[in-house]
Amino acid sequence: MATHSRIQNAIDTDLSHKTALAAPQPKRQFNQSSLWEIVPAAFGVLWLVFSFYPVLYMLFTSLQSQQYLFTDVPWSFPSHPTLENYVTVLENGFFTYFANTVFVTVVSVFVILVVSLLAAYAISQARSRYTRNIFNLFLLGLAIPLQATIIPIYAIVSDLHLYDTLFALILPSIAFGIPLSILVLVTYIRDIPRELHESMLLDGANHWRILYNLVLPLSRPAIITVIIYETIQVWNSYLFPLVLTQSQSVAVLPLSLANFRGQFTTNVPAILAAVFLSATPIILLYVFGRRQLLGGLVAGFSK
Amino acid sequence: MSAIMKVPKTARRSNWFAVLWTAPALIFYVAFAIIPLFIALYYSFTRWNGLAPATWIGLGNWRALFSDQVTLTSLSLTIQVMVISWIVQTPISMLLGVFMAGKQLYRSVFGVLYFIPLLFSAVAIALTWQNMLDPNFGVVNPLLSAIGLSGLTRVWLGDPHLAFYVVMVIVSWQFIPFHALLYLGGARQIPKELYEAATIDGGGRIQNFFAITLPQLKYTIITSTTLIFTGSLTYFDLFWVTTQGGPGYATRVLPLQMYITAFLNEQVGYGSMVAVVLAAFGIALSFILLRFSGFSKMSSQLEGL
Numbered sequence: 315m316a317t318h319s320r321i322q323n324a325i326d327t328d329l330s331h332k333t334a335l336a337a338p339q340p341k342r343q344f345n346q347s348s349l350w351e352i353v354p355a356a357f358g359v360l361w362l363v364f365s366f367y368p369v370l371y372m373l374f375t376s377l378q379s380q381q382y383l384f385t386d387v388p389w390s391f392p393s394h395p396t397l398e399n400y401v402t403v404l405e406n407g408f409f410t411y412f413a414n415t416v417f418v419t420v421v422s423v424f425v426i427l428v429v430s431l432l433a434a435y436a437i438s439q440a441r442s443r444y445t446r447n448i449f450n451l452f453l454l455g456l457a458i459p460l461q462a463t464i465i466p467i468y469a470i471v472s473d474l475h476l477y478d479t480l481f482a483l484i485l486p487s488i489a490f491g492i493p494l495s496i497l498v499l500v501t502y503i504r505d506i507p508r509e510l511h512e513s514m515l516l517d518g519a520n521h522w523r524i525l526y527n528l529v530l531p532l533s534r535p536a537i538i539t540v541i542i543y544e545t546i547q548v549w550n551s552y553l554f555p556l557v558l559t560q561s562q563s564v565a566v567l568p569l570s571l572a573n574f575r576g577q578f579t580t581n582v583p584a585i586l587a588a589v590f591l592s593a594t595p596i597i598l599l600y601v602f603g604r605r606q607l608l609g610g611l612v613a614g615f616s617k
Numbered sequence: 618m619s620a621i622m623k624v625p626k627t628a629r630r631s632n633w634f635a636v637l638w639t640a641p642a643l644i645f646y647v648a649f650a651i652i653p654l655f656i657a658l659y660y661s662f663t664r665w666n667g668l669a670p671a672t673w674i675g676l677g678n679w680r681a682l683f684s685d686q687v688t689l690t691s692l693s694l695t696i697q698v699m700v701i702s703w704i705v706q707t708p709i710s711m712l713l714g715v716f717m718a719g720k721q722l723y724r725s726v727f728g729v730l731y732f733i734p735l736l737f738s739a740v741a742i743a744l745t746w747q748n749m750l751d752p753n754f755g756v757v758n759p760l761l762s763a764i765g766l767s768g769l770t771r772v773w774l775g776d777p778h779l780a781f782y783v784v785m786v787i788v789s790w791q792f793i794p795f796h797a798l799l800y801l802g803g804a805r806q807i808p809k810e811l812y813e814a815a816t817i818d819g820g821g822r823i824q825n826f827f828a829i830t831l832p833q834l835k836y837t838i839i840t841s842t843t844l845i846f847t848g849s850l851t852y853f854d855l856f857w858v859t860t861q862g863g864p865g866y867a868t869r870v871l872p873l874q875m876y877i878t879a880f881l882n883e884q885v886g887y888g889s890m891v892a893v894v895l896a897a898f899g900i901a902l903s904f905i906l907l908r909f910s911g912f913s914k915m916s917s918q919l920e921g922l
Contacts, residue, residue, distance in 0.1 A: 357712065361713060362727050364790070366733065368746065368749060368790070371749055388754070432638045432639070432642065436637075436638035437635070440634060444635055458899060458900065459847075460851070462654065462892040463649075463892070465660065465880075465889050465892055466657050466660070466889075467649060485645070485648075486649045486650075489646050489648065489650045493646070552740050552853075552854040580754070593741055600732075600736055
């Protein structure tokens with residue numbers, strides 16, 4: 315619980331934090347304290363330029379027309395902005411890639427959530443040596459680089475005749491999403507007062523009932539965190555599609571971006587329009603749920 | 618008395634329940650994460666092109682590793698990635714986190730923009746930077762020329778002495794916002810009273826930073842360090858899309874070497890050996906960092922289960 319409130323605090327940019335200035339400083343200290351405002355501000359602005367400029371570049375260039383690409387000043391807003399690049403991208407299979415990515419992400423995240431929730435509930439409630447060992451086994455998964463398992467995964471997926479299908483991406487994505495989800499859910503569910511659980515048991519409720527009526531409502535923030543974090547992970551993943559799929563018809567967005575580069579070669583504006591479009595759902599997530607999204611990103615790490 | 622009689626029965630029943638309810642997660646996880654790890658270990662003792670039956674060659678691949686300059690270089694590059702990532706990302710992330718934790722409104726607004734790089738996939742980031750750095754239609758070289766530094770223009774990703782460091786800049790750009798977010802959380806947790814007391818005692822800002830902020834951020838530093846070190850082993854997407862490991866072998870980090878060996882050169886056995894090195898590295902590193910860190914608090918909390 316502490317974890318969670320801390321995350322919320324961390325990302326809470328509530329304006330009410332801005333408190334009234336302290337009593338006026340003695341004049342002697344004036345120069346010093348204004349220096350202490352300028353140095354961090356300068357650092358902040360410098361980082362802002364470095365951090366945000368590439369995003370601006372992406373946006374500006376995606377609106378640039380091919381014709382003026384070499385004549386306009388490259389870092390300024392296009393003199394003749396156009397949406398033609400977005401049209402080009404949309405006409406080149408973008409909707410297929412988008413739909414594939416949505417399918418893989420929704421199915422993976424749904425399964426991750428359901429199986430992790432069941433496991434996390436059992437681990438928090440049963441508290442036996444068995445569940446402790448199982449939990450440690452899941453935690454081990456946080457240390458396994460998925461890159462190290464890709465060769466056998468390729469072999470397994472081929473043996474299952476799933477190579478070059480969307481299910482080839484879904485199965486390993488689920489496996490690698492489970493450890494962190496269980497960690498986040500267990501740390502949360504464990505804090506639900508045991509008395510509530512026991513009194514429901516005494517009333518004759520079974521585990522399904524308790525999960526549905528007690529655990530689900532009380533662990534909602536953790537569930538949202540898992541959904542957001544895993545959505546970003548699956549949405550942006552590249553190695554699984556690179557190794558496990560081949561056809562355009564099952565390409566997902568990160569893979570299609572790399573393909574667009576091959577297809578459009580020097581049509582930089584179109585490539586950057588594709589880059590921007592590929593991130594739109596996540597950008598929308600940020601616009602509408604910044605606190606939860608940032609909380610999701612640090613989930614399970616801020617201890 | 619009834620309580621005493623109930624215990625064993627409940628325990629047995631709750632064990633069945635635990636086995637059943639953890640089973641679905643366990644099946645996915647074991648089938649596609651744990652078993653592949655052991656299969657990779659098995660493959661690492663074979664010579665196999667992925668099609669014909671694999672031949673058991675015992676320690677053959679492992680012995681070859683010690684005279685294989687390409688793989689050893691990629692191992693050394695991966696270690697450099699870890700070290701450079703830590704040295705560059707830790708101080709900047711910490712300063713940014715402390716900066717954003719400040720009360721001033723503009724700092725919160727900056728924070729909203731700082732986190733935007735987190736939204737893009739590594740492929741998207743790689744393509745954006747690759748185009749910015751392109752010597753023909755990019756933006757970095759013209760910018761340098763415009764401010765009178767045309768002597769500094771380079772073929773950024775095509776220069777074997779430079780490419781690795783350029784990719785490290787992109788890596789920093791991608792990951793510093795995340796670590797800054799961790800430090801922001803840590804900095805917000807520091808009790809304000811500590812600073813008030815120190816200021817009354819006449820402590821200056823820099824003094825306060827070293828006497829209060831830094832020690833108070835201890836656990837954040839450990840968490841962030843663990844994530845930087847283990848994360849450094851997994852950089853594949855960014856390196857692959859920007860440079861494909863080139864020019865030459867200049868940016869061919871361990872995951873790239875694994876991918877190229879197994880999937881492009883069709884030496885699946887040898888590539889698996891590289892994968893096992895990667896996994897062993899990751900697991901060993903996590904255990905060492907867990908031992909030495911406050912992260913072990915996590916397991917002591919579990920003790921209380």
